[in-house]
Structure formats: C-alpha cells, structure tokens
Amino acid sequence: AGAAAASSPARSSSRWCPPASRRSMQNVVGCMRRVVPVSRPSSSTRARAYICVAATDASAASSQGADAAAAAAVSSSVAAAAAPSPPIAAAASKKRPFIPALDSTRFFLISYIAVGHFVACCTKDPFTLRLLSQVNVVVGAFFVLSGYVVAYTCTELGQYKASPRISPAPQFIMSRIMGFYPLYLLAQLLFAPVFIYADALYNGPIATLWHAVITFSLSQAWFPAHAELWNAPTWFLSALTFATVCLPFCLPAIASWRKKGLKTAMLVLTAVSLVAKIAYSYDTNGWFFMEGMMSPKSHPSWLLWNALRFSPFMALIEILIGCVAARMVMVRECADAATADIDDGEAAQLFLGGSATSGGGGGGLAASPVVPLLGMVGVILARAMGWLTLNDALTRGLLFIPLFTLFVMRVHTQTVYADLPNAAVKGYNSFSKMLGSKWLVYLGAISFPIYILHGPIGQVFYKRAIASKLWGVVFTKYPQFFPVYLAVVLVAAVAVHELFMKNKNIQGYFQTKGRELAEKF
Secondary structure: OHHHHHHOHHHOOOEOOOOOOHHHOOOHHHOEEEEEEEEOOOOOOOOEEEEEEEEOOOOOOOOHHHHHHHHHHHHHHHHHHHOOOOOOOOOOOOOOOOOHHHHHHHHHHHHHHHHHHHHHHOOOOHHHHHHHOOHHHHHHHHHHHHHHHHHHHHEOOOOOOEOHHHOOHHHHHHHHHHHHHHHHHHHHHHOHHHHHHHHHHHHOHHHHHHHHHHHHOOOHHHOOOOOOOOOHHHHHHHHHHHHHHHHHHHHHHHHHOOHHHHHHHHHHHHHHHHHHHHHHHHHHOOOOOOHHHOOHHHOOOHHHHHHHHOOHHHHHHHHHHHHHHHHHHHHHHOOOOOOOOOOOOHHHHOOOOOOOOHHHHHOOOOOOOHHHHHHHHHHHHHHHHOOOOOOHHHHHHHHHHHHHHHHHHHHHHHHHHHHOOOOOOOOOOOHHHHHOOHHHHHHHHOHHHHHHHHHHHHHHHHOHHHHHHHOOOOHHHOHHHHHHHHHHHHHHHHHHHHHHHOOHHHHHHHHHHHHHHHHOO
C-alpha cells in the first residue's frame, strides 16, 4: 500500500479501506490487498480513484487483544506512508441553509421593473427616463435568479446528483407551475373586463378570443408580436414555463459536473447568449441603441427585437446560467478527489475576477457582494449618463448578467461560509446579513404579487381606453399621482399575499390539480 501511494504522489486523495472486520483478523500478514482502478464517469473530469480492497481469512478466530494490536500496527504504517482517509461510503444528503438575501433581492429587481414600466407616465426628464427605462437589461437577472434558486433547491448538496424531487418529471413540472399559476390566473380573472374591453376595442372579438387562449395557456412568449398581450409583464411567466418543462432533463447533467465541466458550461452558455445578441445588433445595425427609450416606429426591426427579448429559448439559456452558477458554489461541499483541488476563488474569477471566499470565508471586501452590486449600478448609471452607449441586449448579456451572477454567488458564499458560522458572534454583520433582514425578506415575499399586479393596475390609471372610460381622465395628466399608483400596487400586493398566497387551502387545491394533471403524462 505504501509503495503504491509513493509511486502515485498526484493521487494523494486516494481512498484506503481498512480491513472489513478487525475482530475477525487472526493473521494480519495474511490480509491481501490489491489496488483496483475505478473510472468515475463524468462529462468534465476523468478521475481515477484507487480503492484498497481487503480480503480476510473467513476462518480466522483468535484473541481480540492480539488482533487489535496487529490492526493498529498496520493502520499506523499505512497512515505514515499513504495518508489514508476514511472508506468511501454513500453520502448522506446535507441540509441546505436558507439564504434570505436571495428573497429580498427579488424585491429590488421587481421594484425597478415596476417603476420602469410606467415612469414615462410621470416625467419627461431625459436622464430619469434613461435611468429607469433599462428594464430589458435588468429582467435578465430574474431568469438567472430563478435558475440559481431551482438548482440550489433541486440538486444535492455534497453530492453530484440532482434531488429525487425532480422525478417523475411531470410531477416536478406541474408542482412548480402551480406555484405561480394560481396568482396569474387570479389576475387574469379579476382584470378580465379591462383586458377584454381594450383588446376587443382595438382588435375585434375573434382576435380577443384567440388572445385569451394564448394568455391563459401561458404561451404568449412564443408570439413575438403579441408577447405582451393583456398583462404585459407576464410574458416572463410564459418563457419561465418553457424553461420549467426543460429543467428536470437538464438538472441531472448539471449536477453531475465537476469544476471543469461547470466552467465549460458557463462559457458555452454565455457564448450562445451573446451570439444571438450580436446577430441582432449586426442585422439592425443597432449596436448603440437604447431600446427602452425607443418606440416600435423608431426601431428598424421591432419584431426582431421582440423575437430576441421574449424568446423562451434565450430565457432558458439565462436560467441555465443561474443553475450552473449555483452548482459552482455548491460543489465546495463535495469532498472527493475530483474537487479536492478547487480553489475558492475560481468560480468568481470566471466572472470578471475576484475571490469568492477570501477574507475569512466570505467576509472580506474582495469577496463582498457589494463589489458586483456597485458594478451593476455603475452600468445602469453609465448608460443613463451617456458614457456607455452599448445597446440593451449586449449590455444585458455582456455586463449585467455576469455581474448579477457574481453577486448572487457571493451572497450565497458569504451567507453560508461567513454569516452562519458567525451567527452567535456579538456585533458581527455583513452585507448579506443586512440584505437578509426580516422586513426585506417580507418585501421579497410580496414581490411576485407586485410583479403580477402592477401591470393591470397601471392600465386602470394610465391606459387611455380604460382610464378615460373609468375616470374620465388619463392620469398621465397628473404626474404627482405616480406615488399613489405605486402605493396602490404595494397595498394590493400585501393583501393578495396574505389572503391568497398564504391560504393553504387555495394553494393545496391547485397543487392537487397539478398532480392529477401530471398523472395523465
């Protein structure tokens, strides 16, 4: 055993199994050991483990004291020669720590988007509009965050496999869809008179009926010219639904990848995302557009722009980027030969440099989420000031998504490896801990109702066909009304969250219906 280890210094992480039963050893010299190479299948790493297989004499029976002494002597010699480690055993699933800062992050993203959708109703100031109209850039972070959370909750911590909860696939798919469809359906029904009246007025009853079909079925994102039908922001859920159908078939592969496979996947996914955005920029000659400030008539190919920004395939790419990013942090818990050499900063260095865990396991400035956060704010501000003239698509794929991905990875790392170990330390604080405060987490909880409701409520006050019919005036006439609109959205979101989202009977009913539907597949 010692000779084998000495001849393979690079395999210092080899696993050595002690004799199967020390109590039954009569003669240690008679214990045969043979080294057997075992291939560990992986799309990214072909590591070879050397497992010491002990064969003992089945007929052995002697004094336990002598056996123990002999076993101890062998163990000591092997330890000195080969630095043995415990035998390989089936890894038990580790409990995933809760990361509250990810919940509160949703609130800030949704707040920016909700304000950006209607800010033109209260101001004509060019700088303000440029600052708050970059919704097409920020929405990419939603997809990344969705992928990050699903990978964190649906792959095993400390193991290279997906969680059993993703199978059977139809049950997993329907369970997740029924997590967001009930509130979407509620908004569709509550505001149906608003949606149907405006749609029939402009498009006629036949088109309105068809639009009802594609919106209730969450398929509107597949129609670039009609993705924003009825409740415009919910095209996101249409694209998310497609990605949800794909995830149970993607997650097992992603979960099986080691460090090299994850890095390769991240580079490939980012490249695919950028190729589509470069193609759009080249075909429209729109490298320096600011699409959030443009109207369909001022854009050379609004349909091509819609096909890119609403594409369920592009949404899937960004969601998979989030999945891979989550696994980049989670593989730290996998204590095997294939990842023993992972340095803590490599995952972050893939995204614009930096160390993911420097400074005391996630608490140092170099590892702080504040750094990529300032980068994201800087990108938005630079575009508003006219210092950065890259279009929305390239800004999103080349700058904002990498920075946001690094941000959530650092929040994850700081929470798990700095905040939790120091939870009992008096006076300890960090950015992630502050971001995870209870009141911010609650705002994160009501962020989904805000996202679903801000569009229909905005139509009630600001859509000409609706507002003039209801109030006799369109509230763009009163810029000072905009804070009132935001307050109405916030109060409505709280009410829906408390009375509908937290109602176990309602949510249970939809989950049951989802399981029944899944059984048909």
